[in-house]
Amino acid sequence: xxxxxxxxxxxxxxxxxxxxxxxxxxxxxxxxxxxxxxxxxxxxxxxxxxxxxxxxxxxxxxxxxxxxxxxxxxxxxxxxxxxxxxxxxxxxxxxxxxxxxxxxxxxxxxxxxxxxxxxxxxxx
Amino acid sequence: xxxxxxxxxxxxxxxxxxxxxxxxxxxxxxxxxxxxxxxxxxxxxxxxxxxxxxxxxxxxxxxxxxxxxxxxxxxxxxxxxxxxxxxxxxxxxxxxxxxxxxxxxxxxxxxxxxxxxxxxxxxxxxxxxxxxxxxxxxxxxxxxxxxxxxxxxxxxxxxxxxxxxxxxxxxxxxxxxxxxxxxxxxxxxxxxx
Numbered sequence: 321x322x323x324x325x326x327x328x329x330x331x332x333x334x335x336x337x338x339x340x341x342x343x344x345x346x347x348x349x350x351x352x353x354x355x356x357x358x359x360x361x362x363x364x365x366x367x368x369x370x371x372x373x374x375x376x377x378x379x380x381x382x383x384x385x386x387x388x389x390x391x392x393x394x395x396x397x398x399x400x401x402x403x404x405x406x407x408x409x410x411x412x413x414x415x416x417x418x419x420x421x422x423x424x425x426x427x428x429x430x431x432x433x434x435x436x437x438x439x440x441x442x443x444x
Numbered sequence: 445x446x447x448x449x450x451x452x453x454x455x456x457x458x459x460x461x462x463x464x465x466x467x468x469x470x471x472x473x474x475x476x477x478x479x480x481x482x483x484x485x486x487x488x489x490x491x492x493x494x495x496x497x498x499x500x501x502x503x504x505x506x507x508x509x510x511x512x513x514x515x516x517x518x519x520x521x522x523x524x525x526x527x528x529x530x531x532x533x534x535x536x537x538x539x540x541x542x543x544x545x546x547x548x549x550x551x552x553x554x555x556x557x558x559x560x561x562x563x564x565x566x567x568x569x570x571x572x573x574x575x576x577x578x579x580x581x582x583x584x585x586x587x588x589x590x591x592x593x594x595x596x597x598x599x600x601x602x603x604x605x606x607x608x609x610x611x612x613x614x615x616x617x618x619x620x621x622x623x624x625x626x627x628x629x630x631x632x633x634x635x636x637x
Contacts (some may be wrong), residue, residue, distance in 0.1 A: 332479075333544055353480040385505070387516065388600050395587065405512075421501075423607065433583065
């Protein structure tokens with residue numbers, strides 16, 4: 321499967337979707353000018369990945385900031401992972417947050433409430 | 445400005461303007477079209493100023509959040525209507541002020557009068573809600589709401605109230621029979637974070 325690597329910038333996150341090396345990660349800041357088109361390749365990649373996933377899928381979120389428009393697209397990503405979990409595939413979300421950032425920790429808790437998928441909070 | 449007297453008058457106005465900015469502790473003011481580039485420039489400028497001044501991380505993050513949502517409110521909603529008037533095409537005024545105890549982020553943009561009732565209800569509803577209710581509303585809107593064509597998620601006001609923990613202060617001033625100027629100000633405490 322094709323690997324997606326997007327360099328982060330001041331308003332877009334770094335994204336690695338590499339099935340062969342089992343790295344699925346979104347990190348940095350997310351306030352793209354057009355959230356839907358920015359996240360579209362990520363959602364498409366996940367749809368394809370779901371057809372033939374690795375034995376175990378760990379998805380890492382390590383965001384320092386995201387705007388409200390991004391929050392909706394992050395939920396779309398989490399819902400794709402929830403679908404995989406519902407189909408009986410092994411999925412784990414790791415939500416990383418800076419240890420002094422209560423709001424980012426809380427955002428993780430909220431997502432964990434909404435989607436039914438194993439969810440781990442990791443402070444750094 | 446075709447004669448000396450006019451130039452002098454203008455420069456005196458600039459000085460008055462400068463003094464009144466100082467008196468109101470305004471650190472940033474802008475009038476015009478709010479684009480993504482403007483949003484990036486203002487947030488990064490404010491961020492570097494706050495970091496130079498050793499503002500606590502939690503305050504920096506809140507100011508950043510509120511600025512982005514306020515700016516995007518204008519860029520995504522200020523041109524939601526039919527008029528071709530320059531007033532209505534994603535333009536507005538944007539101010540940041542820094543006092544001893546708090547930052548304020550203020551926006552102003554023209555809205556059609558028939559939006560006033562909707563906006564008032566929306567803001568009053570958010571202002572009435574406590575932390576837990578706001579959290580539930582945010583989750584509900586994230587799940588059920590749809591992104592508008594311009595990428596508005598209907599979450600901005602909720603997020604601002606949650607991040608600042610303060611009521612959203614707003615005011616409508618008449619421009620014409622059909623339109624009003626919508627002002628909104630959010631304050632971020634520098635002390636109780």
